[in-house]
Amino acid sequence: MEAGVLSVDLQGASVHRLGGRLQVRDAEGVVRAEVPAFKLHAVWLFGGVEVTNAVLRLALSEGPVLHFLTRQGRHRGCVGPEPGHRAALRVRQYRHLSRSRTRVPFAREIVRAKLKTQLERVRAWSRNRKIGMADVIEFLLAALDLLDAETTVDGLLGLEGTATRKYFEGYGRLFTFDFGFRGRNRRPPRDPVNALLSLGYTLLYTEVLSAVLLAGLDPYIGGLHAVKDGRCSLALDLMEPFRWIVDELVLARMNLATFTTKDFRQDVDGAVFLQPAALPRFVAVFGERLAAPLALRSAGSPTVRQALRTVARGVRGVMLHPERPLAEVLQPSAGAQP
Structure with missing residues (x-):
């Protein structure tokens, strides 16, 4: 199965890690999406979207790569695996x-x-x-x-x-x-x-x-x-x-x-x-x-x-x-x- 991309553009939303899954919640804590992490190779985060420390650690260790973009779509930076080896x-x-x-x-x-x-x-x-x-x-x-x-x-x-x-x-x-x-x-x-x-x-x-x-x-x-x-x-x-x-x-x-x-x-x-x-x-x-x-x-x-x-x-x-x-x-x- 080809790994895909999770796109989050809902302002005020946050991305959480639950075991081997990534979960998107809106500002009120309502779950809007949930995806197995192994199915993703990247996450697009537009504007005011937050990620938890657990998600950052996952991105740094094995991916998916987190891409931070403005609401207009300008790329601001990314967090991904650091292959020291x-x-x-x-x-x-x-x-x-x-x-x-x-x-x-x-x-x-x-x-x-x-x-x-x-x-x-x-x-x-x-x-x-x-x-x-x-x-x-x-x-x-x-x-x-x-x-x-x-x-x-x-x-x-x-x-x-x-x-x-x-x-x-x-x-x-x-x-x-x-x-x-x-x-x-x-x-x-x-x-x-x-x-x-x-x-x-x-x-x-x-x-x-x-x-x-x-x-x-x-x-x-x-x-x-x-x-x-x-x-x-x-x-x-x-x-x-x-x-x-x-x-x-x-x-x-x-x-x-x-x-x-x-x-x-x-x-x-x-x-x-x-x-x-x-x-x-x-x-x-x-x-x-x-x-x-x-x-x-x-x-x-x-x-x-x-x-x-x-x-x-x-x-x-x-x-x-x-x-x-x-x-x-x-x-x-x-x-x-x-």
């Missing part, structure tokens, strides 16, 4: 991702995997929706051709950023309704599409971060994203090839009117966020996508959650055995194992 692995990770001769190829393969998935999605959208995307396809192909010529991480980041801006230019053509989307913006998002993209990326980030922690890797030491205090750079690296999952989910749900402009609010500074009442609906559809096959029409495809764990374990294998090609690890269906 993985010290040797982490030393190898630090060496691999701090030396230019190994860090740059690592970063290059992350960008290559991301651009390939963007190209695949754009081609599929163009074919299925009969919308012209020739300019975007040509741009992404050119960016892929230039990857091997880039010899610095900064150069790779610049190439990835330019290609992604073009990708979102094409993405904006796909919406049935005008939601004011004119490209990617964040911190804060300025339109409903960007609000859902930001929230979806945050939830995806928590999944990748959980997978990285459970694999025994240090989430703060990445290859593409530079080391920065408080930033889980490796988790950000590994989510790059999977961002399309959020893009596709948001596109589908907005075009199906699962979410409309009434589900969003705008602050005085122009920031747009999902209404609190609509948050559980998005969390639910995102959770369904995590449990669905990565390739929806491919028999035997791993679920999204399984794929993320496979990639994290595969990266662990690359840290221990640097001769292993990262490109294969970033293809979950290949079943890379440590």
Whole structure:
């Protein structure tokens, strides 16, 4: 059975441990949910939700990983297993991702995997929706051709950023309704599409971060994203090839009117966020996508959650055995194992 996620957004609620179960109680002490802990690999806690000391101890010893988010969906931090017995692995990770001769190829393969998935999605959208995307396809192909010529991480980041801006230019053509989307913006998002993209990326980030922690890797030491205090750079690296999952989910749900402009609010500074009442609906559809096959029409495809764990374990294998090609690890269906 695949472990899942418990999401708690009821303000004033608290999470308790009763033996091998986690119990959610509202502010009056009424039990709202109860789940066996072994069925969970993560818990999402939105806003003013408290956890008991017993739950914290469980998270630190064996999981699930607790993720603390604001009511708007911004990730504030997490508590998860601290694999002290993985010290040797982490030393190898630090060496691999701090030396230019190994860090740059690592970063290059992350960008290559991301651009390939963007190209695949754009081609599929163009074919299925009969919308012209020739300019975007040509741009992404050119960016892929230039990857091997880039010899610095900064150069790779610049190439990835330019290609992604073009990708979102094409993405904006796909919406049935005008939601004011004119490209990617964040911190804060300025339109409903960007609000859902930001929230979806945050939830995806928590999944990748959980997978990285459970694999025994240090989430703060990445290859593409530079080391920065408080930033889980490796988790950000590994989510790059999977961002399309959020893009596709948001596109589908907005075009199906699962979410409309009434589900969003705008602050005085122009920031747009999902209404609190609509948050559980998005969390639910995102959770369904995590449990669905990565390739929806491919028999035997791993679920999204399984794929993320496979990639994290595969990266662990690359840290221990640097001769292993990262490109294969970033293809979950290949079943890379440590």
